[in-house]
Amino acid sequence: MTLLTRAPVRCAVLVAxxxxxxxxxxxxxxxxxxxxxxxxxxxxxxxxxxxLGLGRHGxxxxxxxxxxxxxxxxxxxxLVQPAVARLFGTPIDYSGYGALAGNADAALRLLGYxxxxxxxxxxxxxxxxxxxxxxALLGPGTAARRGAIVAAGxxxxxxxxxxxxPGMLSTGLFGMLLGWAWFRSGRNLWAxxxxxxxxxxxxIAMLYLGRYA
Numbered sequence: 001m002t003l004l005t006r007a008p009v010r011c012a013v014l015v016a017x018x019x020x021x022x023x024x025x026x027x028x029x030x031x032x033x034x035x036x037x038x039x040x041x042x043x044x045x046x047x048x049x050x051x052l053g054l055g056r057h058g059x060x061x062x063x064x065x066x067x068x069x070x071x072x073x074x075x076x077x078x079l080v081q082p083a084v085a086r087l088f089g090t091p092i093d094y095s096g097y098g099a100l101a102g103n104a105d106a107a108l109r110l111l112g113y114x115x116x117x118x119x120x121x122x123x124x125x126x127x128x129x130x131x132x133x134x135x136a137l138l139g140p141g142t143a144a145r146r147g148a149i150v151a152a153g154x155x156x157x158x159x160x161x162x163x164x165x166p167g168m169l170s171t172g173l174f175g176m177l178l179g180w181a182w183f184r185s186g187r188n189l190w191a192x193x194x195x196x197x198x199x200x201x202x203x204i205a206m207l208y209l210g211r212y213a
Contacts, residue, residue, distance in 0.1 A: 004041070004044065004045040005045060005136070007137055010133050010136060010137050011137065013041065013133065014130070014133055014134075014137075017034060017038075017125070017129075017130075018155070020034060021034060021125070021159065022158070022159070029117065031117045031118070031121035031122060031125060032116060032117050032120070032121045034121070034125055035120065035121040035122075035124040035125050035129075038052075038124055038125055038128070038129035039052070039124060041129075042128075042129065042132070050187070051128075051132045051187070052124060052128030052129060052132055052187070052189055053127070053128050053182060053187035053188055053189025053190070053192070054128065054189050054190070055187070057185075057186070057188045057190055057191070061185065061188065061191070062188055062190050062191045062194070063191075063194070064191075065181060065185045065188055065191035065192075065195070066190075066191045066192075066194035066195045066198065067195075068195075069177075069178065069181055069191065069192065069195035069199075070194075070195045070198045070199055070202075072174075072177060073174065073195065073198075073199035073202075074199070074202065076170065076173075076174050076177075077199075077202075077203065080170055080173065080174075081166070081167075081170040084166045084169050084170045085166040087166075088165055088166045088169075090164065090165075090166060091166070100204070100207040100208050101207065101208065101209070101210035102208065102210065103208070104208070107204055107205075107207065107208040110204055110207075111200075111201060111204050114197070114200035114201070114204060115197050115200070115201070118196060118200050119193050119194075119196040119197035119200060120193055122156070122159075122196065123178075123189055123192045123193045123196055124189070126152055126155065126156045126159075126175060126178075127152065127178055127179060127182045127189060127192055128182070128187075128189045130148075130151075130152045130155070131148050131149070131152050131179055131182055131183070134147070134148035134151060134152065135148050145183055148179070149176050149179035149180055149183070150176060152175065152176075152179050153172050153173065153174075153175035153176030153177075153178075153179055154172050154175075155175075156171060156172055156175030156178075157169060157170075157171045157172020157173070157175060158172070160172075178192055178195075178196075
């Protein structure tokens with residue numbers, strides 16, 4: 001639809017998305033609701049979800065990218081996050097996730113939320129939709145892509161404010177890596193969703209086992 005591809009409309013949509021995403025008011029299943037709206041908007045705009053990265057991609061490439069990003073996520077969690085925490089002189093705050101150590105019911109509930117709202121919702125919003133809209137506004141050049149990756153990564157980090165400054169910085173940097181992978185893989189959002197799901201599953205398992213406090 002031509003109207004939806006106009007720059008003022010794209011800008012208005014991005015502003016509305018950010019306002020709703022960061023509004024200090026309770027919105028049940030906020031990320032999933034916004035992700036659903038993004039899917040509908042893109043389907044109307046382009047007639048397909050391929051611009052988000054939900055088109056057809058080979059399963060070998062998808063699994064390869066997912067595995068690589070999962071390993072990168074583990075490295076980030078074991079090396080980058082502690083380094084960032086030392087830089088700030090304060091540990092990453094995991095207290096907002098509740099007392100999960102040894103609590104199987106709570107861990108399973110969080111896992112269900114992570115596999116839907118985080119793995120699917122966040123990837124649709126922060127990678128698929130946000131990057132698609134930003135490059136449509138900024139252009140297809142390398143500089144535009146880099147700018148979109150940095151902006152989307154910064155917003156992704158800000159959305160994880162519950163983890164404190166070290167967590168936001170670490171998450172933002174990893175979000176930039178995911179943004180790069182989205183472009184590099186030919187907009188393969190399936191791979192990013194799988195990687196995100198695996199990383200969060202690992203993290204919740206560590207919380208359950210009491211590794212993170």
